Amino acid sequence: MSVKTSHLPYKTLIRRQVEDAGMQTAIANAQDTISANRQRVLDELGDTQSWRDRAAQLRHYVLENLDALLYQLSENVTHHGGHIFFAKTKEEATDYILGVAREKQAKTVVKAKSMVTEEIGLNDAFAAEGIQVTETDLAEYILQVARDAPSHVVVPAIHKDRHQIRQLFHDRLGYEGSETPEEMTRFVRTFIRGEFFKADIGITGCNFAVAESGSVCLVTNEGNARLCTTLPKTHIAVMGMERIVPEFRDVDIMITLLARNAVGLRLTGYNTWLTGPRQTDESDGPEEFHLVVVDNGRSAVLGSAFNDILRCIRCGACMNTCPAYRHIGGQGYASIYPGPVGAVLTPLLEGYQDFSFLPHLCSLCTACDAVCPVKIPLSALIRKHREEMVKQHIPPTSERMAIKAFSFLNSHPSLWKIGMVAGAPMAHWFIRKGRAPLNIGVLREWTRTRDLPTGDGESFRSWFRDHQKERKND
Numbered sequence: 001m002s003v004k005t006s007h008l009p010y011k012t013l014i015r016r017q018v019e020d021a022g023m024q025t026a027i028a029n030a031q032d033t034i035s036a037n038r039q040r041v042l043d044e045l046g047d048t049q050s051w052r053d054r055a056a057q058l059r060h061y062v063l064e065n066l067d068a069l070l071y072q073l074s075e076n077v078t079h080h081g082g083h084i085f086f087a088k089t090k091e092e093a094t095d096y097i098l099g100v101a102r103e104k105q106a107k108t109v110v111k112a113k114s115m116v117t118e119e120i121g122l123n124d125a126f127a128a129e130g131i132q133v134t135e136t137d138l139a140e141y142i143l144q145v146a147r148d149a150p151s152h153v154v155v156p157a158i159h160k161d162r163h164q165i166r167q168l169f170h171d172r173l174g175y176e177g178s179e180t181p182e183e184m185t186r187f188v189r190t191f192i193r194g195e196f197f198k199a200d201i202g203i204t205g206c207n208f209a210v211a212e213s214g215s216v217c218l219v220t221n222e223g224n225a226r227l228c229t230t231l232p233k234t235h236i237a238v239m240g241m242e243r244i245v246p247e248f249r250d251v252d253i254m255i256t257l258l259a260r261n262a263v264g265l266r267l268t269g270y271n272t273w274l275t276g277p278r279q280t281d282e283s284d285g286p287e288e289f290h291l292v293v294v295d296n297g298r299s300a301v302l303g304s305a306f307n308d309i310l311r312c313i314r315c316g317a318c319m320n321t322c323p324a325y326r327h328i329g330g331q332g333y334a335s336i337y338p339g340p341v342g343a344v345l346t347p348l349l350e351g352y353q354d355f356s357f358l359p360h361l362c363s364l365c366t367a368c369d370a371v372c373p374v375k376i377p378l379s380a381l382i383r384k385h386r387e388e389m390v391k392q393h394i395p396p397t398s399e400r401m402a403i404k405a406f407s408f409l410n411s412h413p414s415l416w417k418i419g420m421v422a423g424a425p426m427a428h429w430f431i432r433k434g435r436a437p438l439n440i441g442v443l444r445e446w447t448r449t450r451d452l453p454t455g456d457g458e459s460f461r462s463w464f465r466d467h468q469k470e471r472k473n474d
């Protein structure tokens, strides 16, 4: 089952998004602020390119040696008293987690932000089991109250402004305070603190698992992950199977780039390393620790033409620079992973059937390639998807016929020439007010927001010939 965050037809969805001026302003402000801060803290590093090269090499090494590193990780998790489970599918992952919850007779769960738990649909699985889940990251909590989906991998509620959040809290939670972030945060914190104490299980993601020690590294700005992992008796961490580094010292490079690229900070507020459950000489920590390693299609990507996307560390920098994301926001992608990374990753994990439109939500401007800290060639992978879809005959027949006709003309110079000579006067005669006389299909879509150029009836070749003559005569 694919986790689609909107079931609107994609054209309706995109139209809704481009008409949402409030969302676009919120996204533009966030993109501009985060990008400026990102650049400032990256400049402090000096030779940013060599940091990116090193990070890309490291992630490449991990993918090349993933089997051995996962084996080492599992040995070390077990050695420290934890349990590790490899889930081939999202259903296997949720079944395992629900199994632990049943064994613990869990009634309530607290959760820190984790995209992979969104990917496997964990909250719905808990709800079906009658287990109450409380999101403890502020943005995720806002979305939970709004019954909304995340629109960014780092700033999930980026599409909402403080007025909307205040109204939401008022309508759903009876909040009567002001719309200042501090007061609203205090209100939420008072409620969530109680949930931490009640919870039977704490769920977190895992930014990086360290193979040499079996540790999980959690990066947050609110400290909520620490409460999720220390107060409940059971901690379950969920990770995508590629989110691993060989040694502790490698986390240094990854965290340095993650925090700077994600939020424009030198370091996030809380960086936590956890190794297994609480030991006898430790004063806090869970009694039981489980690490769930999710495949969900990643094995098929590994070693394929799309292998490089598995280098992703979910920093969100590609979203923060993408002009398409700026216009349609994260919700326009209907995918847990939006923006350029989503345009590549989601069709791989979820298939083309529901997500064939994603690789087309890109102008191929390559801005994302320039910012990705692990040097993923995002635009090339997006193009690769388009090629792959053509090979699989996914584009509609009309589009395939149009491209075939264009290729035929383009590879026959005399026909092309006739087309150009005839096309210029035809465009001049027939195009009125930026519209073709038969304003249907793809032409109608194109001219919905743009005018067709009318021209003056002269072809480019004829203009160029005359222009050359004039230059010679000068």
Ligand code: SF4
Pocket: 311, 312, 313, 314, 315, 316, 317, 318, 319, 340, 341, 371, 372, 373, 374, 375, 376, 378
């Ligand atoms: S693709 Fe690159 S820029 Fe985008 S989220 Fe992943 S690591 Fe960050």
